[in-house]
Amino acid sequence: MIILVLNAGSSSQKSCLYSLGKSIPDTTPEPLWEAHLDWTVAQEGGILTVKSNDLKQKIEVKERETALKVLLNTLVTGDTKVLENLNEIDVVGHRVVHGGSKYSQAIVITQEVKQAITDLIPLAPNHNPAHLEGINIIEEILPEIPQVAVFDTAFHTTIPDAAKIYPLPYEYYEKGIQRYGFHGTSHQYCANRTAQILQQPLESLKIVTCHLGNGCSLAAIKNGICVDTTMGFSPLEGLMMGTRCGSIDPQILIYMMQKYELDAGTVNKILNKESGLKGVSGISADMRTITNAIADGNTQAQLAFDIYLHRFKSSIGAMVASLNGIDVLVFTAGVGENSRIVREKTCAGLTYLGLQLDLAKNNGDPVDTNIAADDSPVKVLVIHTQEDWAIALSARSCIAD
Numbered sequence: 001m002i003i004l005v006l007n008a009g010s011s012s013q014k015s016c017l018y019s020l021g022k023s024i025p026d027t028t029p030e031p032l033w034e035a036h037l038d039w040t041v042a043q044e045g046g047i048l049t050v051k052s053n054d055l056k057q058k059i060e061v062k063e064r065e066t067a068l069k070v071l072l073n074t075l076v077t078g079d080t081k082v083l084e085n086l087n088e089i090d091v092v093g094h095r096v097v098h099g100g101s102k103y104s105q106a107i108v109i110t111q112e113v114k115q116a117i118t119d120l121i122p123l124a125p126n127h128n129p130a131h132l133e134g135i136n137i138i139e140e141i142l143p144e145i146p147q148v149a150v151f152d153t154a155f156h157t158t159i160p161d162a163a164k165i166y167p168l169p170y171e172y173y174e175k176g177i178q179r180y181g182f183h184g185t186s187h188q189y190c191a192n193r194t195a196q197i198l199q200q201p202l203e204s205l206k207i208v209t210c211h212l213g214n215g216c217s218l219a220a221i222k223n224g225i226c227v228d229t230t231m232g233f234s235p236l237e238g239l240m241m242g243t244r245c246g247s248i249d250p251q252i253l254i255y256m257m258q259k260y261e262l263d264a265g266t267v268n269k270i271l272n273k274e275s276g277l278k279g280v281s282g283i284s285a286d287m288r289t290i291t292n293a294i295a296d297g298n299t300q301a302q303l304a305f306d307i308y309l310h311r312f313k314s315s316i317g318a319m320v321a322s323l324n325g326i327d328v329l330v331f332t333a334g335v336g337e338n339s340r341i342v343r344e345k346t347c348a349g350l351t352y353l354g355l356q357l358d359l360a361k362n363n364g365d366p367v368d369t370n371i372a373a374d375d376s377p378v379k380v381l382v383i384h385t386q387e388d389w390a391i392a393l394s395a396r397s398c399i400a401d
């Protein structure tokens with residue numbers, strides 16, 4: 001079975017093509033083809049990196065409208081070609097960030113599902129439009145092929161009411177205003193992978209997974225079940241992120257609107273696209289640029305980093321409280337997997353848990369391994385999140401059902 005996965009994030013479009021036989025391998029296989037479209041590195045447009053046939057090719061992409069078609073074209077043309085025809089694809093699995101309260105598991109995409117994803121755009125303005133774009137392009141060029149939506153929200157449907165329901169008048173909960181949580185595919189994959197790496201039953205572990213990408217969220221996982229998470233009604237709540245502010249006093253919004261006569265659209269743009277690392281540093285949403293600028297003495301970048309870290313450590317504390325303890329802290333996604341300094345500074349503030357990092361292991365480009373000191377009661381894992389593989393498996397089982 002040939003499975004195409006389209007994973008649209010807020011700063012990138014990741015795509016993979018897997019070829020699966022009858023049995024599912026124990027470990028994540030190498031995809032036949034992999035494409036990563038990054039919208040943050042070029043001055044204008046994006047950079048598409050395609051890996052297949054032991055080759056790595058970079059292509060400049062000017063316009064967002066045609067980007068996905070350029071990306072799909074690399075499957076069937078040029079040196080990166082792995083298929084004769086796009087019709088060879090059996091199913092397309094899409095990451096869909098917001099599924100609302102309607103979808104607690106992966107589902108074959110119909111007009112009704114598309115409408116629901118459209119209706120949820122105001123709750124995930126950085127994401128749901130990109131998912132619909134991908135779904136529509138596939139529908140246009142491969143109308144016969146089933147498409148499956150795999151929701152970021154699905155893993156969080158187990159969160160108990162006390163963590164799920166906001167202290168607003170109850171009628172708003174009845175109207176759907178609640179904590180949904182996001183990055184669920186990644187948090188769930190990391191929890192399962194943790195049990196595999198440590199060779200311990202998932203049911204015996206209290207895990208805090210830290211997904212630190214452009215969007216950032218934590219999940220508290222007990223017995224393999226999610227009991228709390230930092231993102232909420234939308235992917236704006238919780239940690240400070242690349243361009244998102246995370247949790248702030250809601251009165252600030254009202255004050256900004258009244259005092260500066262800003263409309264809802266402007267405030268939305270400020271909170272989602274102009275805040276976070278980018279808004280405080282004034283230079284970038286990218287953690288690499290921030291840490292490089294700190295090394296050059298940029299005090300505004302230092303401030304952005306300090307706020308990021310302060311909020312991150314506080315939120316880990318909140319997740320530990322929801323679990324009443326912690327056995328494993330997991331770092332994943334762009335920042336979590338790659339930034340030694342973020343891991344080091346975070347762990348230095350968690351020694352009250354008995355947690356001790358092994359600095360040599362932390363500095364050695366760790367992947368899917370424990371970087372805590374041997375006698376640390378809390379393990380610290382760095383896990384390469386495999387959202388795409390998890391989406392491929394969900395898409396496969398969804399059309400097999």
Ligand SMILES: Nc1ncnc2c1ncn2[C@@H]1O[C@H](COP(=O)(O)OP(=O)(O)O)[C@@H](O)[C@H]1O
Pocket residue numbers: 009010011012212213214215242285286287288333334335338339
């Ligand atoms: N070597 C690195 N050091 C620090 N941060 C990194 C590094 N590589 C990537 N990142 C960070 O990872 C972020 C992207 O993470 P990713 O999980 O791919 O995001 P998303 O899925 O939200 O697009 C970038 O914005 C960048 O800040």
Ligand SMILES: CC(=O)OP(=O)(O)O
Pocket residue numbers: 008009010011097127152182183213214215216235
């Ligand atoms: C939900 C979310 O913020 O996703 P991403 O980190 O991919 O932007």
Ligand SMILES: [Mg+2]
Pocket residue numbers: 009010213214333
């Ligand atoms: Mg992501």
